[in-house]
Amino acid sequence: xxRHLDDGERCELTSPTALPQAGGFLWNxxxxxxxxxxxxxxxxxxxxxxAKYAHAPNLEAKTFMQPExxxxxxxxxxxxxxxDEDSGxxxxxxxxxxxxxxxxxxxxxxxxxxxxxxxxxxxxxxxxLGLPTDDVAELWELxxxxxxxxxxxxxxxxxxxxxxxxxxxxxxxxRADLGGVVANSVTPYQKVADHFKNLNLKDKTYFLCERxxxxxxxxxxxxxxxxGLHAPSALQAERLAGGDxxxxxxxxxxxxxxxxxxxxxxxxxxxxxxxxxDAEIAQVRATYLSEAGFARxxxxxxxxxxxGRGCLRIQTPDADFDRFVNxxxxxQVFYHGDxxxxxxxxxxxxxxxxxxxxxxxxxxxxxxxLLHALSQQAANGSMPDGILLxxxxxxxxxxxxxxxxxxxxxxxxxxxxxxxxxxFALLKVxxxxxxxxxxxxxxxxxxxxxxxxxxxxxxxxxxxxxxMNMVGYKGRGVSGWLTVAAAHAMKLWAGISADAGLQEAxxxxxxxxxxxxxxxxxxxxxxxxxxxxxxxxxxxFGVSAxxxxxxxxxxxxxxMLSGAANEAQRARMMAAIEAQLETPHGVAMFNPPYSRMRxxxxxxxxxxxxSAENGAVYNHAASFYIHALxxxxxxxxxxxxxxxxxxxxxxxxxxxxxxxxxxIPNYYRGAHQQYPRTAGRSSQLFNTGxxxxxxxCVIEGLCGLRGHAQGLLxxxxxxxxxxxxxxxxxxxxxxxxxxxxxxxRSCVLLDxxxxxxxxxxxxxPGRHYRLDVGLG
Numbered sequence: 001x002x003r004h005l006d007d008g009e010r011c012e013l014t015s016p017t018a019l020p021q022a023g024g025f026l027w028n029x030x031x032x033x034x035x036x037x038x039x040x041x042x043x044x045x046x047x048x049x050x051a052k053y054a055h056a057p058n059l060e061a062k063t064f065m066q067p068e069x070x071x072x073x074x075x076x077x078x079x080x081x082x083x084d085e086d087s088g089x090x091x092x093x094x095x096x097x098x099x100x101x102x103x104x105x106x107x108x109x110x111x112x113x114x115x116x117x118x119x120x121x122x123x124x125x126x127x128x129l130g131l132p133t134d135d136v137a138e139l140w141e142l143x144x145x146x147x148x149x150x151x152x153x154x155x156x157x158x159x160x161x162x163x164x165x166x167x168x169x170x171x172x173x174x175r176a177d178l179g180g181v182v183a184n185s186v187t188p189y190q191k192v193a194d195h196f197k198n199l200n201l202k203d204k205t206y207f208l209c210e211r212x213x214x215x216x217x218x219x220x221x222x223x224x225x226x227x228g229l230h231a232p233s234a235l236q237a238e239r240l241a242g243g244d245x246x247x248x249x250x251x252x253x254x255x256x257x258x259x260x261x262x263x264x265x266x267x268x269x270x271x272x273x274x275x276x277x278d279a280e281i282a283q284v285r286a287t288y289l290s291e292a293g294f295a296r297x298x299x300x301x302x303x304x305x306x307x308g309r310g311c312l313r314i315q316t317p318d319a320d321f322d323r324f325v326n327x328x329x330x331x332q333v334f335y336h337g338d339x340x341x342x343x344x345x346x347x348x349x350x351x352x353x354x355x356x357x358x359x360x361x362x363x364x365x366x367x368x369x370l371l372h373a374l375s376q377q378a379a380n381g382s383m384p385d386g387i388l389l390x391x392x393x394x395x396x397x398x399x400x401x402x403x404x405x406x407x408x409x410x411x412x413x414x415x416x417x418x419x420x421x422x423x424f425a426l427l428k429v430x431x432x433x434x435x436x437x438x439x440x441x442x443x444x445x446x447x448x449x450x451x452x453x454x455x456x457x458x459x460x461x462x463x464x465x466x467x468m469n470m471v472g473y474k475g476r477g478v479s480g481w482l483t484v485a486a487a488h489a490m491k492l493w494a495g496i497s498a499d500a501g502l503q504e505a506x507x508x509x510x511x512x513x514x515x516x517x518x519x520x521x522x523x524x525x526x527x528x529x530x531x532x533x534x535x536x537x538x539x540x541f542g543v544s545a546x547x548x549x550x551x552x553x554x555x556x557x558x559x560m561l562s563g564a565a566n567e568a569q570r571a572r573m574m575a576a577i578e579a580q581l582e583t584p585h586g587v588a589m590f591n592p593p594y595s596r597m598r599x600x601x602x603x604x605x606x607x608x609x610x611s612a613e614n615g616a617v618y619n620h621a622a623s624f625y626i627h628a629l630x631x632x633x634x635x636x637x638x639x640x641x642x643x644x645x646x647x648x649x650x651x652x653x654x655x656x657x658x659x660x661x662x663x664i665p666n667y668y669r670g671a672h673q674q675y676p677r678t679a680g681r682s683s684q685l686f687n688t689g690x691x692x693x694x695x696x697c698v699i700e701g702l703c704g705l706r707g708h709a710q711g712l713l714x715x716x717x718x719x720x721x722x723x724x725x726x727x728x729x730x731x732x733x734x735x736x737x738x739x740x741x742x743x744x745r746s747c748v749l750l751d752x753x754x755x756x757x758x759x760x761x762x763x764x765p766g767r768h769y770r771l772d773v774g775l776g
Contacts, residue, residue, distance in 0.1 A: 001651060002660070005108065008323030011662050013037050013107045016095035021071070021684055022660045024109030026129065027335055028304070031136045032342050034065070034686075035114055035129065037107040039094040040077040042069065045136040045202075045274060048344055048390055053136075053205045053274035055163030057220070057249055067612060067666070067683035073097060073229050078160055078272070080142060082125060083235055085153040085257070090231065093118040093125040097159075097229035109662050111331055112302045122148030132297050133304045136202075137273040137284055139294055146260035153259050157235065160252040160272055161220055162205050172218035172250030174242065178281050179289075180208035180271075181218050181252040183245070202274035206281045207252030210269040210289050215240035220251035269294055308334025311360045311730040312699050317722050320649040320661065325698050328662045332691040333357035337365055341687050344393035345386040348373065349464065350689060352409035357692025359416045360699060366417045367426060374410070374431045374439045381439075381446035383407050398466055404450060405463040407443040408485045411492040414440070416696065419707030422732065424500050437497075441505060444493050447486040448512050455519030457482040459533060462602075464554065467613055470602035474536035477600075480524045481532060481554040487516035487562035499709040517564035525569070528576045530555040532590070535600040542590070549601065551580050552590040553621050560628040570632060577625070578637075585657065585668045585680035586617035586644040587625055593671050610671025610679065617668040617680075619645055623693035630701025635717030642697055645690070647682070656680040664690045704773075705729045705738065711761040714748050716740045716773055733765025743774035 001019075003012040013022060016038050023036035031045035042065065044050045052060075054076040073096075080093045091100035094107065094116040104119035115128040124145040129138060146152045162172065165185035172183035183205040187198050217223045217240040225233020234240050240255045258266060271289050275281045288297055310330030314322055337358030340346045346354070355369035373387050383406035386399035418424065427437040434442070450458050457463075459472035459479035471477040494509035524531040524540070532542025532552040542552045556573045559565040565573060581588045593615025594605035607614035622641060629638035645664050647657045654661070657668060659682035666688035672679040700706035703725065704716035712731055718740060727738040748755040749772040760769070 002648070002654060004320075004323055006110075008327050010108050010110045011660050013660060014105060016102075016105050016107070018655060019658050019660065021068070021658050021682075022107075023684065024114050024660065024662055025335075025686055026112070026114065026131050027339060027342070028131050028133055028135075028301070029339050030134060031131070032339070033129075033131070033138065035078065036071065037094065037116075038071075038096045039079050039092075039116075040071040040075045040096065042076065043138070044342060046342055046344070047200075047202055047274075048393070050342055051202070051274070053202070054161065054272075055165055057161070057163050059164060059167065065685055065687060067685050068681065069684060074161065076161055076163055078127075078129070078138075078140065079158070080125060080127065081155075081157040081159060081232070081235060082121075082123060082144065083155040083157070084121060085155055089121055090235065091118075091120045093127055099230065109660060111327060112305045113298070119147065122146070123152065123154070130294070130298050131301055132288065133300050135273075135284065135287070137271050137288060139288060139297060140270040140272065141294060142268045142270070143265055144260065145265040146262055149262050151259055151261050154257070155235070156256045156258065156266075156268075157240070158207075158252070158254055158268075158270060159223070159232075160207050162250040162252060163220075164249050165203075165205070169247070170250060171244065171246050171248075172252070173244040174216045174218060176212075178206070178208065178278060179210075179212065179285060180206050180281075181216060181250075181254065182206050182278075182281065183218070183250040183252075200276065202276050202280075204275045204277070204281065205250075206271065206273060206275055206284070207254070208271040208281070208285050208289055209254055211256075213254035214257045215242055215255040217241055217243050217253040218250055219243050219245040220249045223251055223253045305331065305334075308338065308361050310334070310695070312695075312703065312705075313728040314698070314703065315726045317724070318643070321643060321646065324646050324661055329664070329691065329695050329698070330361060332663045332686060333695050334361055335686070336689075336691055337361065340389060344389050345395050345399055346389070347386050347399060348383050348406035349409050351387045352413040353689040353692055356413045356416045357695055359413075359420045360695055363417060363421050363423075366413065367421075367423065370410070370414060370417065370426070371429065371431055371436065374436060377431075377439055377443065381407070381442035382450075383410070383443065401462060401466070401469065402460040403462040403466070404458055404460045404479070405482050405485065407447050408482070408489045410440060410443050411489045411496065415492045415496060418496060418499075418709070420731070422707070422709060424709070427496075427500050437500070437502065437505075440493055440496075444490050444509060444512070447489065448516075451483075451516075451519075452476070452478055454478070454523050455483075455515060456480070456523060456534065457486050457516070465604060465613055467604035467607065468533075468602050469604075470599055471533050471535050471541075476538075477534060477536040479533045480520065480530055480542065481552070481558060483516050483520045483524070484530070484555060484558040484562045484564045487513040487520070487564060488558055490516070491562060513562060517559075517562055520559065520564045524555070528572045530559050530564070530573075537600060539600060541601060548592050548594045549590050549598070549605070550592060551576060553577065553581055553587060553625055554589070557621070557625040557628040560632055561624075574634070574637065582641070583617060583670065583672045583679065584644075584653075586619065587622045587641050588615055588670045589613060589618035589621045590615055591670070593674070595674075610669045610675055612667055612683070615670040616683075617644075617670050619664050619667060619690040620688055620693070623690045623697065626697050627693055627701065630697055630717060633717065635701070636720050638697065638701055638717070639719035642694065642702070645694060653680075657682045659684060664688060664694060666690065699729070703727045703729070703738065705731070705736065707731065708759060711759055711763050712736065714738075714755070714758045714760060714771055714773060716775070718742070718775060732763050734763050735768045736771055737768065738771045738773065740773045740775065744776060745774050746776040747774045749773075
């Protein structure tokens with residue numbers, strides 16, 4: 001079912017039905033596309049706000065990407081029909097819409113392309129999708145080969161539905177001057193002012209053909225007719241009718257009639273995307289639509305993806321884990337930090353954590369992100385709910401709901417950046433009228449004052465957990481997680497201040513962290529774990545007395561990080577987590593999930609039990625716990641849970657999750673006791689703060705190669721059963737080759753010389769170092 005190709009750089013699925021929702025994604029700085037193994041696609045581009053050029057067949061609401069996206073016959077996709085003109089037999093590639101039981105199927109997710117190979121009726125159909133580095137365009141290459149020993153008369157018909165573009169104005173026609181089907185629309189509006197705003201929107205969708213087809217159809221209804229998409233009426237005729245769409249749902253359908261001799265192949269190239277006007281369409285065609293243009297673009301895009309390859313390569317006893325860490329995990333980290341999830345106003349916590357990940361790929365990006373975020377800090381030291389990335393951007397959707405956690409992520413991100421670079425000069429850089437260090441102080445001061453009389457942090461309408469929106473909407477509810485998270489943030493900033501020689505600030509923030517930790521212990525410790533919070537009506541929740549939402553993961557993880565939990569408390573917390581939250585697919589965010597609305601907690605309790613934040617294996621929360629475990633020296637527990645984030649290698653596990661091991665999704669379904677049939681199912685969403693934290697856990701926790709103000713601290717934590725690990729690590733311009741072995745004696749050797757404290761100092765850029773680590 002699964003094969004790994006090219007040393008793990010490609011992952012192949014050999015069945016269209018075993019994992020029907022599985023897919024891969026490509027992106028550049030202006031667009032993103034996710035395509036399933038069966039050919040369904042979701043794409044968006046920036047203009048400057050997110051928009052689509054291929055739509056559903058009915059009026060769509062504007063939403064984020066949906067978890068566990070439901071696909072249906074008329075869902076947007078990229079399909080090719082192949083008809084044997086002699087027998088009348090029909091099939092489609094990749095698999096939809098005909099769903100013929102093909103003899104061979106291959107879907108390959110590569111780092112810089114997606115490809116399919118289908119063999120049926122003595123024919124081979126190959127499809128490959130690539131992107132340019134900067135423009136919004138899909139580059140499709142199609143090849144059909146005759147595998148039989150006789151000539152074949154065929155019709156090859158690409159079918160790219162464009163969907164319902166606009167209730168005001170939509171149409172499509174074949175444009176011989178541009179060499180393709182061009183659909184036109186007018187983005188609906190009511191206000192005069194919006195007319196002028198919309199003048200620069202890309203309201204055209206093009207499907208361009210390198211070779212002129214023999215026939216075409218631009219009306220989706222005319223193409224499908226009464227036969228349905230599995231047997232379109234238009235394909236019963238000798239040729240497509242050459243029709244247009246006039247205030248009708250458009251589609252791009254083109255027909256090539258050909259005869260293939262035995263072993264003969266023909267190749268076609270197409271472009272699909274949005275445009276402002278005909279001139280842009282002509283320019284896109286001239287730039288890309290040729291064999292040389294495709295080859296040049298493919299090489300440039302491969303170089304672009306390679307620029308995000310990360311700072312680590314590992315070799316361990318787990319080859320599947322190695323493949324994921326060496327190829328797929330840094331790719332996912334790079335996507336998040338390079339394009340900020342294709343948003344103009346990313347949530348502040350997302351923006352800072354995604355750029356935390358960039359510290360291990362392109363630290364200069366992290367530096368810029370910290371300065372940009374702090375340039376939007378409020379006068380009182382608080383941070384906005386979202387960071388505006390372009391002029392004219394506005395806070396939208398969830399960013400219009402007040403959350404109280406955003407200042408926490410500043411020292412978290414800054415610590416990772418400083419650990420990687422040692423760039424303490426950043427603290428003195430002016431951001432407006434204050435230095436970065438002064439702005440950090442102001443952020444911590446805001447966190448410190450935003451507390452109730454008990455010393456616990458207010459939650460307003462949410463903290464890290466967006467849908468926990470009714471704990472504190474009356475202005476009195478507090479967050480147990482935020483209390484210890486704020487303590488951890490202050491502890492981090494105290495350490496940074498000390499390393500920068502700011503001793504007074506360091507002592508002040510250490511004391512503040514102790515104050516919050518003490519408050520958490522006084523009011524939130526429940527005997528075996530910390531409570532999640534206290535509602536507006538003074539009800540403590542996330543405690544042993546609760547029948548639903550009894551134990552939450554986040555307060556325990558951050559209490560470990562902040563120092564609120566002592567050694568005895570940590571032991572009790574870890575035992576409770578193992579007994580009540582750990583599942584075969586990872587550690588759940590809380591348990592048991594809520595089965596009905598709890599109106600003093602909020603809409604999180606209205607989500608389906610075991611989905612998303614309502615008791616799923618929410619990998620972002622799990623990554624915090626894994627990080628805390630590595631910080632506490634719990635390497636065995638940490639690796640076990642880290643490994644569970646990745647589907648497989650057991651085929652049964654892959655089937656249950658329904659996802660390829662090419663990214664970490666934001667969640668796997670929970671509710672293992674209540675709904676075992678769906679437990680473990682992947683959301684298929686690759687937008688998640690998990691990626692940065694998981695990469696950090698591998699680099700700093702498992703491999704133990706963590707940056708330090710004075711150099712590189714070496715302290716690997718191999719899981720039980722591993723006797724060796726090797727790694728290549730880029731750090732501050734130098735190259736480190738690490739070999740770890742269980743020798744029965746703990747030691748760190750740098751180029752053969754002992755390093756008693758494990759801290760490599762005076763690192764020279766450009767130099768190669770060898771680290772040999774023995775473990776007792």
